[in-house]
Amino acid sequence: MHPTSPAQFEASQAGAIPEPERVRDDVWALAQRMPGGYLPYSLLYLLRDSDGAFHVIDPGWNSPENWATVTDVLGTLGASVADVRSITATHLHPDHIGLAARLREASGAPLQLHETEAVAIGSPFETPADANATALQLDAWGVPNVRRAEILRVTHQASRFVPPATDRTLVDGERLDIPGFDLCAMLTPGHTSGHLCLRDDERSLLFTGDHLLPMMYAGLGLGAPSDTNPLADYLTSLERVSGYPDHEVLPGHGYRFQGVVDRAAETAEHHRRRSREVATVLADAPDSSTWQIASRLTWSAGWPKLEDFLLYSALAQTEMHRDYLASTVVGS
Numbered sequence: 001m002h003p004t005s006p007a008q009f010e011a012s013q014a015g016a017i018p019e020p021e022r023v024r025d026d027v028w029a030l031a032q033r034m035p036g037g038y039l040p041y042s043l044l045y046l047l048r049d050s051d052g053a054f055h056v057i058d059p060g061w062n063s064p065e066n067w068a069t070v071t072d073v074l075g076t077l078g079a080s081v082a083d084v085r086s087i088t089a090t091h092l093h094p095d096h097i098g099l100a101a102r103l104r105e106a107s108g109a110p111l112q113l114h115e116t117e118a119v120a121i122g123s124p125f126e127t128p129a130d131a132n133a134t135a136l137q138l139d140a141w142g143v144p145n146v147r148r149a150e151i152l153r154v155t156h157q158a159s160r161f162v163p164p165a166t167d168r169t170l171v172d173g174e175r176l177d178i179p180g181f182d183l184c185a186m187l188t189p190g191h192t193s194g195h196l197c198l199r200d201d202e203r204s205l206l207f208t209g210d211h212l213l214p215m216m217y218a219g220l221g222l223g224a225p226s227d228t229n230p231l232a233d234y235l236t237s238l239e240r241v242s243g244y245p246d247h248e249v250l251p252g253h254g255y256r257f258q259g260v261v262d263r264a265a266e267t268a269e270h271h272r273r274r275s276r277e278v279a280t281v282l283a284d285a286p287d288s289s290t291w292q293i294a295s296r297l298t299w300s301a302g303w304p305k306l307e308d309f310l311l312y313s314a315l316a317q318t319e320m321h322r323d324y325l326a327s328t329v330v331g332s
């Protein structure tokens with residue numbers, strides 16, 4: 001894997017925000033700031049079609065500053081928000097789709113997602129029943145009483161995000177209606193169950209959202225509940241994007257890069273290693289709770305430092321590996 005944008009790479013390493021930049025004649029990348037300090041920015045992609053109109057992929061977090069970034073860049077290109085014709089989101093997370101409602105309202109452009117993701121958006125995460133379900137899940141995971149409040153707070157906050165209405169749904173293999181582009185939707189479940197990558201074979205571009213990232217391994221199973229194991233789905237989705245070895249990857253965070261095959265292999269190995277680690281803990285102590293397993297795994301921040309969302313995510317990932325192990329034999 002090697003970065004294809006030195007500016008994005010350097011900003012990513014320094015925790016800074018890169019300037020908007022041109023990726024191809026008619027494709028731009030805009031860094032959109034994120035609150036919270038966990039990741040500094042997401043990447044919005046702006047496409048100019050052969051009629052001179054614009055199309056947005058992953059608008060980013062909803063903030064006045066991010067709105068100004070989009071309108072400023074459109075302005076420098078001699079256009080305005082009224083020239084936006086479509087908004088496509090790779091998945092339903094607020095750092096990708098948050099600004100979509102404002103953009104949709106101002107431009108009249110339809111918002112589109114994969115049909116699975118659109119259904120998930122239509123069902124609120126937090127109802128009284130869901131709050132109960134979260135509490136029961138924490139019981140099942142063996143979360144100590146002193147740590148329950150912070151996790152319940154996180155899941156409640158996540159539920160306060162009101163996703164925008166979806167106008168169109170996309171299916172796997174569908175060509176997006178963008179004149180001058182042959183952009184194909186690829187269903188890549190794992191990070192969320194309806195996550196989409198977008199592929200442009202003519203320009204050799206692969207928009208990967210949070211499916212494949214250069215500087216971190218995104219969590220899995222972070223969307224609507226699925227009947228299938230997110231890790232099993234994810235490993236298949238990684239193989240899928242590996243079928244385009246010469247495409248430049250335009251990810252949802254970090255920096256663009258070449259080398260999708262290597263990065264997908266590293267990412268798969270990261271998750272397989274984690275499964276083996278969970279298997280080792282279970283071999284030693286088969287009755288461990290999810291909390292007990294997670295506390296014995298290696299975490300880059302260190303287990304004692306995991307708090308709030310990161311703690312919730314760590315427990316959810318541990319549970320997913322445990323399920324995966326129960327349903328398959330993990331190779332060494």
Ligand SMILES: [Zn+2]
Nearest residue numbers: 091093191210
């Ligand atoms: Zn995401």
